[in-house]
Amino acid sequence: MRILVTGGAGFIGSHYVRTLLSGGYPAFAGATVTVLDKLTYSGNRANLAPVEDGGLTFVEGDICDATLVGELMPGHDAVVHFAAESHVDRSILGAGPFVTTNVLGTQVLLDAARAAGVGRFLHVSTDEVYGSIDDGSWTEEWPLQPNSPYSASKAGSDLLALAYHRTHGMEVVVTRCSNNYGHYQFPEKVIPLFVTNLIDGATVPLYGDGGNVRDWLHVSDHCAGIQLALEKGRPGEVYNIGGGRELTNRELTETLLAATGREWESAVRYVEDRKGHDRRYSLSIDKISNELGYTPQITFERGIAETVAWYQDNRAWWEPLKARAALNS
Numbered sequence: 001m002r003i004l005v006t007g008g009a010g011f012i013g014s015h016y017v018r019t020l021l022s023g024g025y026p027a028f029a030g031a032t033v034t035v036l037d038k039l040t041y042s043g044n045r046a047n048l049a050p051v052e053d054g055g056l057t058f059v060e061g062d063i064c065d066a067t068l069v070g071e072l073m074p075g076h077d078a079v080v081h082f083a084a085e086s087h088v089d090r091s092i093l094g095a096g097p098f099v100t101t102n103v104l105g106t107q108v109l110l111d112a113a114r115a116a117g118v119g120r121f122l123h124v125s126t127d128e129v130y131g132s133i134d135d136g137s138w139t140e141e142w143p144l145q146p147n148s149p150y151s152a153s154k155a156g157s158d159l160l161a162l163a164y165h166r167t168h169g170m171e172v173v174v175t176r177c178s179n180n181y182g183h184y185q186f187p188e189k190v191i192p193l194f195v196t197n198l199i200d201g202a203t204v205p206l207y208g209d210g211g212n213v214r215d216w217l218h219v220s221d222h223c224a225g226i227q228l229a230l231e232k233g234r235p236g237e238v239y240n241i242g243g244g245r246e247l248t249n250r251e252l253t254e255t256l257l258a259a260t261g262r263e264w265e266s267a268v269r270y271v272e273d274r275k276g277h278d279r280r281y282s283l284s285i286d287k288i289s290n291e292l293g294y295t296p297q298i299t300f301e302r303g304i305a306e307t308v309a310w311y312q313d314n315r316a317w318w319e320p321l322k323a324r325a326a327l328n329s
């Protein structure tokens, strides 16, 4: 079995590839993986170092490059599509790369997968396509009401992927997950940014009143849900994947302060709220739980303790990335 993983040098994609190639998904034992990744600022070859010598072919390239993608696709049994511009704040500064990679890139991949007769296409998306919800939780039937250029571009790619199922009968499955955390996450996202700042004795920037609510999902549980959807999900269906742990940004910050031994007064500075900041995200995971048997395995307490410890032990991984991000910002 050969799997094409786009964005496999990023945070979530590399977790998926490391797990798959080290035997973590028994149904795919012995599978080989081709990673197609452009190595943008957030892509990092070092994320794949633990599995470089075991069934991995790495191709540096752009998912928007139809010639390259068309040559690469034949012979693969499935596509797991992670590649995206993924940071909301960057999409507020400039939406161009988001539309190009997330929408156009997905269309290029779908066309190539269709032409090559690839069996399954798993499109990784986000709960942010649903917008913001005051009460209750989103089911997969909820209307798409994205509020940022990032989430709008992801919504566009979701709809394209689903359209290729309806129009061409492709075996497309879409997953929409909540906020991921874990090791190897680029230190611009809130948890690794806050943890590394706190470790260094610096302050952390808290948006607005700190009352925005997010559901937190360990990357390992997310990838397990993706694998279930890839193996057993019904074509043309959407599956939400959540962690079941909602926290305000203020509560999250308190947890990270406690884990790093820092105090609120000396460590937290309030900053102007993000433009168009969604107030609350909340996902119903009933569908994937009932149909595919998904249950998140990693409690937030355990996951966050392990994540903080990993950043404490792996300064050599994140320090150069932070310097690079500062130069690019």
Ligand code: NAD
Pocket (backbone or CB within 6 Å): 006, 007, 008, 009, 010, 011, 012, 013, 036, 037, 038, 039, 040, 041, 042, 043, 044, 061, 062, 063, 064, 081, 082, 083, 084, 085, 086, 087, 101, 105, 124, 125, 126, 127, 154, 177, 178, 179, 180, 181, 186
């Ligand atoms: P990431 O930014 O860490 O990784 C993205 C990867 O895609 C990088 O390796 C990058 O080099 C690659 N890439 C970007 N543009 C490319 C292009 N044009 N061609 C080829 N490769 C390209 O992102 P992540 O956090 O790992 O997110 C992976 C997926 O999960 C994305 O589709 C994202 O929308 C989705 N998602 C992430 C989260 C989260 O909390 N991180 C939540 C919901 C959904």
